[in-house]
Amino acid sequence: MPFNNQNLPYAKNHLEPIISEKTIEFHFGKHQNGYADKLISLTNNTKFENMDLVSIIKETADDPSKTPIFNNAAQLWNHILYWESAREYREENNIPNGEFSDAVNASFGNEDNLKAELLEASVNLFGSGWVWLTVDPQTKNLKILKTQNANNPITMNLEPLITIDVWEHAYYLDYQNRRPDYAKGFIFHLLDWNAAQEKYLSVLQQK
Numbered sequence: 001m002p003f004n005n006q007n008l009p010y011a012k013n014h015l016e017p018i019i020s021e022k023t024i025e026f027h028f029g030k031h032q033n034g035y036a037d038k039l040i041s042l043t044n045n046t047k048f049e050n051m052d053l054v055s056i057i058k059e060t061a062d063d064p065s066k067t068p069i070f071n072n073a074a075q076l077w078n079h080i081l082y083w084e085s086a087r088e089y090r091e092e093n094n095i096p097n098g099e100f101s102d103a104v105n106a107s108f109g110n111e112d113n114l115k116a117e118l119l120e121a122s123v124n125l126f127g128s129g130w131v132w133l134t135v136d137p138q139t140k141n142l143k144i145l146k147t148q149n150a151n152n153p154i155t156m157n158l159e160p161l162i163t164i165d166v167w168e169h170a171y172y173l174d175y176q177n178r179r180p181d182y183a184k185g186f187i188f189h190l191l192d193w194n195a196a197q198e199k200y201l202s203v204l205q206q207k
C-alpha cells in the first residue's frame with residue numbers, strides 16, 4: 001500500500017483566508033507526509049504492508065507493541081478526513097435541509113448549538129488532538145468527541161463525519177497560540193456540511 005500517495009483534494013490556497021497556503025504546505029507537505037513515510041518504514045515487510053488504513057488502525061489500537069504503527073496510521077487517516085471536512089470559505093455556511101439537518105436538530109436542538117459545542121470542544125481539548133462529529137451506526141445518534149494525540153472514533157465503533165485538527169501544527173503559523181480564532185474560522189466558514197451529510201446518509205444505508 002503506497003501510504004504516501006495521498007493528494008490534497010484542492011489547491012493549497014483553497015482554504016484562505018482561514019488557513020494560509022503556507023500552513024498547508026507544512027501541514028500537508030511535511031506533517032502528513034511525515035506520518036505516511038514513517039508508516040511505510042514501520043510496516044515494510046510486515047503483514048500491515050498491504051493493509052488499508054482502517055484495518056491497520058483496528059488491528060493495532062489495543063496492542064502496546066504496535067503503538068508506533070497505530071499512531072502513524074491513525075494520524076494519516078485523520079488528516080485525510082480533515083481535508084475532506086473543509087471546503088472554500090463561505091461567509092454563511094449552513095447545513096443543508098434534509099435528513100442530516102433533522103438529525104442535527106434532534107441531537108443538538110439546532111445547528112447553532114452544534115457549532116457552539118464543536119467550538120467549545122476544540123478550545124477545551126487539552127494538548128494535541130482532534131474534535132469529531134460522529135454517528136453511531138446502531139442508534140443513528142450524532143455525538144461530538146474529543147480525542148488526544150492520534151486517537152480516533154474508528155476504534156469506538158463510531159463513524160466520523162467531520163474532524164477538526166487542533167494540533168498546534170494546524171494553526172500556529174497563522175494564529176500562533178490563538179486556537180479559538182482558528183477553530184472559529186474552521187467551524188463557521190470552512191466545514192463542508194455537504195460532505196458530512198453524504199457520509200451520514202451512507203452510514204444510514206449500511207443498515
Ligand SMILES: [Fe+2]
Binds near residue numbers: 027031079165169170
Ligand atoms: Fe495535523
